Amino acid sequence: MFVDLLNISLIAGKGGDGSSSLKRLPKRKFLNDGGDGGKGGDITLKADNNIFDLSFLKIKHTFRSENGFCGGSNNCTGKDAEDSVLKLPLGTRVVDKNKHLIVDLVNKDQELLICRGGIGGLGNFKREESTPGFPGEERDVIFDLRLMADVGVVGFTNTGKSSFLSKVSNVKDKVSEFPFFTKSPFLASVKASKVFTIMELPAIISKNQHKAIFGERFIKHLLRTKLVLIFLDATSDIDQDYKYILSVLEEYKAEYFQDQFILPVINKIDLNPEAKLEGIFHKTISSLNGQGVDELLSFCETKCYEQKKDDSC
Ligand SMILES: Nc1nc2c(ncn2[C@@H]2O[C@H](COP(=O)(O)OP(=O)(O)O)[C@@H](O)[C@H]2O)c(=O)[nH]1
Numbered sequence: 001m002f003v004d005l006l007n008i009s010l011i012a013g014k015g016g017d018g019s020s021s022l023k024r025l026p027k028r029k030f031l032n033d034g035g036d037g038g039k040g041g042d043i044t045l046k047a048d049n050n051i052f053d054l055s056f057l058k059i060k061h062t063f064r065s066e067n068g069f070c071g072g073s074n075n076c077t078g079k080d081a082e083d084s085v086l087k088l089p090l091g092t093r094v095v096d097k098n099k100h101l102i103v104d105l106v107n108k109d110q111e112l113l114i115c116r117g118g119i120g121g122l123g124n125f126k127r128e129e130s131t132p133g134f135p136g137e138e139r140d141v142i143f144d145l146r147l148m149a150d151v152g153v154v155g156f157t158n159t160g161k162s163s164f165l166s167k168v169s170n171v172k173d174k175v176s177e178f179p180f181f182t183k184s185p186f187l188a189s190v191k192a193s194k195v196f197t198i199m200e201l202p203a204i205i206s207k208n209q210h211k212a213i214f215g216e217r218f219i220k221h222l223l224r225t226k227l228v229l230i231f232l233d234a235t236s237d238i239d240q241d242y243k244y245i246l247s248v249l250e251e252y253k254a255e256y257f258q259d260q261f262i263l264p265v266i267n268k269i270d271l272n273p274e275a276k277l278e279g280i281f282h283k284t285i286s287s288l289n290g291q292g293v294d295e296l297l298s299f300c301e302t303k304c305y306e307q308k309k310d311d312s313c
């Protein structure tokens with residue numbers, strides 16, 4: 001199951017305790033010879049573009065790093081613990097309990113040392129007493145994944161969103177005549193003259209059909225897109241469907257939208273060649289026979305790279 005939101009406690013390793021040891025010397029004398037404890041392991045978060053969701057962490061409520069080793073006799077210092085690196089999907093926002101952003105992992109291999117391991121305690125060598133190791137830092141955080149895609153595809157079920165993605169990429173197994181076949185967002189890499197990524201979001205169901213609004217919980221993944229395609233079925237009431245989906249997106253405008261370009265796409269034009277949205281800029285395609293698909297792709301590419309250029313200015 002696709003997981004894009006997770007509460008977790010991060011606990012860095014505790015420092016090893018200092019040793020309390022006595023060395024027997026001649027003439028009934030003793031020498032304190034306990035060594036210091038080693039440092040506890042840090043926790044570093046790292047963006048990894050080979051991980052696509054947070055399901056690998058689902059059964060964990062806590063992520064810990066190792067404790068440092070205790071000091072030993074003969075003034076031996078305990079070994080430092082290994083630091084832990086927690087790899088997270090690219091696009092993970094890390095927020096604290098008050099929803100304050102700690103880091104947004106948007107660049108490949110981006111890292112943040114989030115919890116420092118505790119330092120080791122002091123051994124009793126040349127001291128009266130040894131001391132315990134210090135605890136590692138602890139933080140309760142939320143991992144809130146917002147997928148990284150250039151283009152988002154939304155719409156009602158069976159409008160041909162998966163068919164479009166399978167036509168333009170090498171993801172082939174998501175098309176189905178069964179409604180709501182796509183259960184979680186998926187990303188496909190598309191190569192026109194340049195490479196960009198397109199993401200299909202699970203369907204939005206009309207409120208008019210008195211059903212739950214499945215799919216809306218995924219709308220947050222549009223946050224980072226540059227272009228949103230609203231897929232419409234040429235054989236249904238295009239005007240009504242378009243207005244409804246636009247109204248759903250509008251509800252989330254402040255939260256998840258900045259200035260994405262929204263483009264209605266009428267699919268299945270092979271079944272109804274007359275279909276159009278009066279007075280609204282749109283594209284018409286058939287994912288089945290490929291009509292209009294190349295033109296739509298080059299439009300997507302232009303929009304994505306236009307914005308990428310702006311971003312780098
Ligand atoms: N005639 C025709 N059928 C299409 C077209 N695009 C998709 N379909 C069919 O519509 C059904 C639903 O397609 P799918 O891509 O799974 O829709 P999704 O739920 O929006 O992802 C499948 O049976 C497809 O073969 C098209 O352009 N023309």
Ligand SMILES: [Mg+2]
Binds near residue numbers: 162174
């Ligand atoms: Mg689908």
